[in-house]
Amino acid sequence: xxxxxxxxxxxxxxxxxxxxxxxxxxxxxxxxxxxxxxxxxxxxxxxxxxxxxxxxxxxxxxxxxxxxxxxxxxxxxxxxxxxxxxxxxxxxxxxxxxxxxxxxxxxxxxxxxxxxxxxxxxxxxxxxxxxxxxxxxxxxxxxxxxxxxxxxxxxxxxxxxxxxxxxxxxxxxxxxxxxxxxxxxxxxxxxxxxxxxxxxxxxxxxxxxxxxxxxxxxxxxxxxxxx
Amino acid sequence: xxxxxxxxxxxxxxxxxxxxxxxxxxxxxxxxxxxxxxxxxxxxxxxxxxxxxxxxxxxxxxxxxxxxxxxxxxxxxxxxxxxxxxxxxxxxxxxxxxxxxxxxxxxxxxxxxxxxxxxxxxxxxxxxxxxxxxxxxxxxxxxxxxxxxxxxxxxxxxxxxxxxxxxxxxxxxxxxxxxxxxxxxxxxxxxxxxxxxxxxxxxxxxxxxxxxxxxxxxxxxxxxxxxxxxxxxxxxxxxxxxxxxxxxxxxxxxxxxxxxxxxxxxxxxxxxxxxxxxxxxxxxxxxxx
Numbered sequence: 001x002x003x004x005x006x007x008x009x010x011x012x013x014x015x016x017x018x019x020x021x022x023x024x025x026x027x028x029x030x031x032x033x034x035x036x037x038x039x040x041x042x043x044x045x046x047x048x049x050x051x052x053x054x055x056x057x058x059x060x061x062x063x064x065x066x067x068x069x070x071x072x073x074x075x076x077x078x079x080x081x082x083x084x085x086x087x088x089x090x091x092x093x094x095x096x097x098x099x100x101x102x103x104x105x106x107x108x109x110x111x112x113x114x115x116x117x118x119x120x121x122x123x124x125x126x127x128x129x130x131x132x133x134x135x136x137x138x139x140x141x142x143x144x145x146x147x148x149x150x151x152x153x154x155x156x157x158x159x160x161x162x163x164x165x166x167x168x169x170x171x172x173x174x175x176x177x178x179x180x181x182x183x184x185x186x187x188x189x190x191x192x193x194x195x196x197x198x199x200x201x202x203x204x205x206x207x208x209x210x211x212x213x214x215x216x217x218x219x220x221x222x223x224x225x226x227x
Numbered sequence: 228x229x230x231x232x233x234x235x236x237x238x239x240x241x242x243x244x245x246x247x248x249x250x251x252x253x254x255x256x257x258x259x260x261x262x263x264x265x266x267x268x269x270x271x272x273x274x275x276x277x278x279x280x281x282x283x284x285x286x287x288x289x290x291x292x293x294x295x296x297x298x299x300x301x302x303x304x305x306x307x308x309x310x311x312x313x314x315x316x317x318x319x320x321x322x323x324x325x326x327x328x329x330x331x332x333x334x335x336x337x338x339x340x341x342x343x344x345x346x347x348x349x350x351x352x353x354x355x356x357x358x359x360x361x362x363x364x365x366x367x368x369x370x371x372x373x374x375x376x377x378x379x380x381x382x383x384x385x386x387x388x389x390x391x392x393x394x395x396x397x398x399x400x401x402x403x404x405x406x407x408x409x410x411x412x413x414x415x416x417x418x419x420x421x422x423x424x425x426x427x428x429x430x431x432x433x434x435x436x437x438x439x440x441x442x443x444x445x446x447x448x449x450x451x452x453x454x455x456x457x458x459x460x461x462x463x464x465x466x467x468x469x470x471x472x473x474x475x476x477x478x479x480x481x482x483x484x485x486x487x488x489x490x491x492x493x494x495x496x497x498x499x500x501x502x503x504x505x506x507x508x509x510x511x512x513x514x515x516x
Contacts, residue, residue: 052403065404066252070328074347096324097315101357107315108307110279110299116328116348142353149351 001206003160004029004225005215006179007126009207010163012037014124014156015079020044022064022072024080024117030126030158032219033081039214072121073113076152079122082114084157086139087125089172089193090146091154093118094139101141114144122153130159132192147171162187163204168196177204228395232449234493237419238264240449241273241384244293248334248380248415249277250387250408251460254303254468256400257282258388258421260456260493266291267489276334276382278327278406280460281476284310287320288481289489295320296380298327304470305477324357325349325377331407333380338413345374385415388457389441390465392422393431396447397440402463405441412446423465425452455497471507472500 011033015023023034023045031050038045039057046062047055054062064072072078085108086094095114099105117123123144127134145151147166156176157164163176174196175187184201207215215225238261241247247265251257262282265273266289273292275283279300286292288310300311314320325333326348336344345364350373355361366372387408389398398420400408412418420442426434456462459469459476476484488499 063403066406067331070331073328096353101324101353103318104315107312109301110297110324111326111352111354112299113327113348115326115350115352115354116346118352119347119350141357142351145351151351 001180001212002226003179005207005212006204007158007160008032008036008215008225009211010158010179010204011081011126012040013205014081014158015042015045018042018045018079018122020046020077022046022048022069022078024048024078024082026081026083027126027128028224029128030081032215032225035219036211036214040211070116073116074120076121078117079124079155080117081124081126082117082144084125084127084134084144086136087127087134087157088136088139088146089195090148091144091151091157091166091173092139092142092146092149093125093144094141096141096143098140111141111143118144118151118154120152122155123151124154124156124158127157127159130161130187130190132190135191135193137193161190164195172196174198175201177202179204180206228444230396230444230447230450231394231425232419232451234260234264234451234453237261237386237449237451238268240417240419241265241270243271244273245383246274246276246381248382248385248411249275249282250385250406250411251280251282251457252278252404252406253301254280254460254473255404256388256402256406256457256462257460258386258456259458259460260453261386261419261421261451262286263489263493263496267492276380278330279308279311281308281473284308287311287314289485293321294323296323296325296330298325298330302473302477304468305473309477310481324354326352326354329354329375329377330380331410332377334407334410334414336377336379337381338410341379343376343378346377347374349375349377380414382411382415384417384419385411386419386421387411388421388453388462390423390462391426391431391434392420392442392450393426393428394450395428395444396420396442396450397428397431397444398422398442398447399431399435399439400441401435401439401465402461409441409446412442417448418446419449419451420447421451421453421456423454423456423462425450453493456493458497458500472503475503
């Protein structure tokens with residue numbers, strides 16, 4: 001079992017219990033996670049090819065052009081897992097720019113659909129490199145809103161080190177589990193704000209034999225998840 | 228009702244300082260032949276309304292743009308647009324940054340001749356901070372919900388690229404997504420459609436189901452046939468994105484790129500791309516031994 005495989009399963013877990021909602025993804029690991037969830041414990045999940053096609057286990061099952069995505073966003077029948085260039089303790093996310101907005105030191109994508117996603121429906125984040133550069137006290141441009149700004153629900157943050165959630169009284173970020181081989185101290189050191197750390201931090205659950213077989217032989221036979 | 232035009236005639240309709248809407252999405256089905264022609268004509272101080280891709284980068288690199296109204300600028304397979312990034316960091320480009328759904332709503336409001344449409348997107352985010360003119364409204368009904376009053380995004384001239392069009396402006400998309408091209412046309416005072424192939428109305432109607440017709444002639448003022456006119460963005464099923472050429476665009480020194488690909492007309496551009504493609508193929512054959 002590799003770290004990437006643990007992360008795929010941790011991403012899949014974010015959609016558990018969601019029913020017939022649209023899984024939006026940014027990046028290969030969340031995409032594998034959504035497909036794995038659809039194949040196992042979340043069969044009703046809708047998964048797209050990143051453009052206008054709905055897929056069930058890689059085969060076309062429907063059509064969803066961009067304009068129709070916005071209807072699902074507004075209706076709240078979607079759970080997206082976005083990336084984050086910056087993320088704070090309440091789950092405010094920035095993908096727009098680093099530095100002052102008026103003249104950024106680094107212009108990134110722009111806010112994309114993050115404001116609309118986060119106010120309307122459940123959102124999770126995938127952070128491939130957990131570091132104090134991403135987990136910051138204050139984000140430079142609030143793109144996706146956090147719980148202190150009216151987010152619908154920020155459910156999980158999955159990183160290369162750990163799984164975090166917001167199951168605290170003030171809905172700020174909490175360490176939920178550490179991936180096998182990672183210490184709580186490493187996560188604290190890689191986070192630029194004070195996390196809530198429970199007395200007992202469990203390890204992230206390991207992939208089952210069935211999940212490993214699906215990931216390795218079916219979903220990603222060429223091992224792109226490891227690159 | 229013959230609305231056929233040349234590329235030059237379309238560009239003549241665009242004057243310095245205008246607000247220009249550009250269809251497509253990211254690096255997908257962009258009216259690049261028309262975009263290139265605007266760059267060559269050295270239009271200035273344009274405001275672009277777009278789901279941004281290389282249309283933004285190319286016009287920004289050529290100094291044609293004062294402001295971009297968008298939710299993102301991306302080349303898809305290359306996530307960040309290098310020319311857009313450079314101009315933003317240099318402080319030479321103004322930005323009206325909206326959530327993608329807000330931009331959709333703004334186009335919808337303009338298309339429906341409404342001053343605004345209410346939407347949740349934007350509330351609580353820094354989109355409100357960087358757009359201090361945005362206002363909210365409260366539902367007049369019992370719920371009293373606070374919503375963003377997304378203003379109509381009104382456009383002077385819109386440019387879109389479709390797969391098949393007739394001389395009157397009835398147009399069909401053959402790819403998987405209409406994007407927002409119909410709304411760009413409905414939100415603009417003047418509307419120009421470039422296309423891969425110009426067909427007779429009879430051929431157009433015979434070539435597919437009616438629901439894949441995206442524009443009707445009342446939505447279009449001019450039509451221009453530009454084969455490979457979306458290059459290097461995708462225009463499926465006619466062609467996919469030219470990833471190798473997009474890398475060339477994203478990484479080449481701009482003056483070199485301009486001299487090689489933009490200094491002539493659209494015909495010269497397509498020939499230069501074909502020559503570059505031949506060189507690439509020779510290189511790859513040599514590498515393959």
